[in-house]
Amino acid sequence: MRRADQMTDIYFSTVYSPGQYDDKGQLLDLSGFDFTENYVQSRLREVTYEGGVYMMPLGYNALGITYNKTLLEKNGWTLPTNLKELEEMKTAVEAAGCTFCVDMLQFPGYGSQYLCNIADTGYLSSTEGLAWQNRFIKGEATVKGTPEIEESIRLIQRWRDIGMLNGLGSPTDDGETKASVAEGKTLFVVGNSADFSAALGVTDKYSLMPYLSEDGNHNVFILNVSRYVGLNKSLGEKGSEKKLADALKVMGVLSTVEGMEPLDSTQNNARLLPLKDATVGEDSFYADILDELNSGHTASFIYSGWENIVVVLGEKMIDFVCGRATVDEVIQCFDDDQKTITDDEVTVYTTATEN
Numbered sequence: 001m002r003r004a005d006q007m008t009d010i011y012f013s014t015v016y017s018p019g020q021y022d023d024k025g026q027l028l029d030l031s032g033f034d035f036t037e038n039y040v041q042s043r044l045r046e047v048t049y050e051g052g053v054y055m056m057p058l059g060y061n062a063l064g065i066t067y068n069k070t071l072l073e074k075n076g077w078t079l080p081t082n083l084k085e086l087e088e089m090k091t092a093v094e095a096a097g098c099t100f101c102v103d104m105l106q107f108p109g110y111g112s113q114y115l116c117n118i119a120d121t122g123y124l125s126s127t128e129g130l131a132w133q134n135r136f137i138k139g140e141a142t143v144k145g146t147p148e149i150e151e152s153i154r155l156i157q158r159w160r161d162i163g164m165l166n167g168l169g170s171p172t173d174d175g176e177t178k179a180s181v182a183e184g185k186t187l188f189v190v191g192n193s194a195d196f197s198a199a200l201g202v203t204d205k206y207s208l209m210p211y212l213s214e215d216g217n218h219n220v221f222i223l224n225v226s227r228y229v230g231l232n233k234s235l236g237e238k239g240s241e242k243k244l245a246d247a248l249k250v251m252g253v254l255s256t257v258e259g260m261e262p263l264d265s266t267q268n269n270a271r272l273l274p275l276k277d278a279t280v281g282e283d284s285f286y287a288d289i290l291d292e293l294n295s296g297h298t299a300s301f302i303y304s305g306w307e308n309i310v311v312v313l314g315e316k317m318i319d320f321v322c323g324r325a326t327v328d329e330v331i332q333c334f335d336d337d338q339k340t341i342t343d344d345e346v347t348v349y350t351t352a353t354e355n
Contacts, residue, residue, distance in 0.1 A: 007232045010247055015304035016228040018049035020134055027054035028231040033248060035255035042296030043274035046223070055230040056255070059264045059271045062286060062293055063117065063222040063301065064208035065164075066189040066196065068181075069288075071098065071204065077187075079209055082216030087162045093187050103169040103321055104177055104191025111317030112310045114190060115330065116302040117222050118159055121213040122152030125220060125299035137305040139342040143334045150331060156320065157327045158214070164190055167322035195285035207288045210297060221293060224301035226264055226271065229254060308340040 007026060029052035030036060036044060036053065043057055072079060075096055080086040093100045104110055116124065123129045132149055135141035143149050159165045170176035174191070181189055182200040188209075189196075196206045210219040231251065235244040253259035257277050264271060272278065272286055272293070280286050286293070303310070316333040319325035 009232050009235055009243060010250055011230050011232060013055065013228045013230075014226070016047070016055045016225070017134065017300075017304045018047055018054070018130075020137070020305055023049050023054040024052065026233055028233050028236050029054060030056060030231065030251070033251070035248075035252045038255045038275050038277070040274055040276055040294050042294060042298065045296065046298070046300055047228070055228040056251070057225045057274045058227040058229060058254070058260055059273055060223050060225040061193070061271050062208060062289065062298075063113075063193045063224060064210050064289070065212075066191070066193050066206055067209050068184065068187055068196075069205040069207045071184060071187055080212065081219070083158060083162065083212050083214050085216075086164070086212055090163050097185070099168070099180075099186040101164050101166060101168065101188040101190060102177055102180060102186055103165060103167060104174050104189065105167070105169045105171045105318055105321065106174045106177075108311045108314030108318060110191060111314035111321065112306075113222075113301075113314075114165065114321070115153065115156060115313070115317045117211050117220075117299075118155050119149075119152040120220050120222065120299035120302075121211050121218050122155055123148040124152045125218075133302070133305075136338065137341050139338060142338065143331050153331055153334070154327055155214075156317075156330065160321070160323075164188065165321045171318075171322075198285075207285065210289075210292070220297055220299040221289065222301050223293075223298050306341065309334075309337050312337045312340070 011027070031044075031048075031051070031053040036056075039056070044053055047053055047055055047057060067079070075092075075098075077089065077092065078085075080089050090100045103114075119125075124133070129149065129152070132141055132146055136143075141149075143153060156165065169191070177189075177191070178196065178200060180186065181196055182202050184202065184204050193208055196202060197204060208221065210221045212219050229251070231244075231247050234240060235247055254263075255275070257273060257275055260273050260275065272280065272290075280290055313330075313333055316325055316330050320327065320330050
């Protein structure tokens with residue numbers, strides 16, 4: 001709908017990447033309105049484009065490395081803060097008769113996710129890296145033509161050498177992988193972050209660790225926003241004053257805990273709100289990491305604009321995880337399949353219309 005320039009006044013989207021489309025030409029800059037003060041500053045920074053805020057985030061999930069908190073504490077282990085500490089921890093975990101890590105492998109999308117999440121601990125999630133992402137999906141840049149991006153992607157080799165990417169998971173059934181985790185002898189899980197305590201009905205407590213960087217200075221959790229909302233720029237034109245005032249009232253309501261929670265009420269225990277007044281319970285899966293999330297130790301989930309490459313790249317990455325492909329082959333796949341993005345881009349949106 002954005003590409004056809006047929007946006008509704010109050011515009012909702014399930015995906016958004018600042019600057020991917022003509023934000024300034026299509027959307028109203030919301031940065032000067034009072035309701036933005038309700039948002040955690042780090043969440044606003046993630047949607048800021050050239051000084052303006054054109055789409056506001058709503059509920060989101062945080063992704064990271066799931067770990068068995070009960071197992072960690074019972075053995076007196078300390079959660080690692082960088083890749084060196086993670087590597088050193090493997091020996092102690094295996095000496096205790098435990099499994100260091102298992103990977104969820106059932107769906108190709110996991111592979112793409114792992115690759116991007118690990119690369120986000122490097123150049124990929126920097127300001128320059130975000131600009132590269134937009135150039136790549138437009139066919140204006142490649143991995144091999146950008147040494148900083150290639151270096152970030154090569155971090156997957158370090159993760160495989162450490163033993164975090166090891167193929168120890170069912171290739172056909174995540175249920176089998178989760179069942180092995182439920183036995184309580186596995187410390188880390190690379191996969192869709194989940195509170196296994198609730199999902200598997202076990203007493204062990206689970207929490208999230210960020211994707212770790214080499215020196216620990218760029219550890220990141222990955223944020224997957226469920227929905228964004230913005231206003232059509234036409235509302236700022238002369239003669240649209242009343243429509244703008246009404247739309248701003250809606251935005252004001254949506255920018256409160258009471259207004260935002262009902263939008264996804266079935267997920268209240270599995271997602272977070274980007275608002276200063278939002279809280280989580282002490283037993284929440286996110287309780288241990290909320291301060292880190294609000295401090296901005298995060299990167300955005302990569303999907304918008306990349307839909308057509310997810311499966312092919314993900315399959316190659318799963319091959320890499322299982323030892324059937326090299327990092328060079330993953331990089332080559334990345335560049336070879338760029339044409340599937342530039343030739344046929346698909347984006348799915350939800351909209352709200354005015355009655």
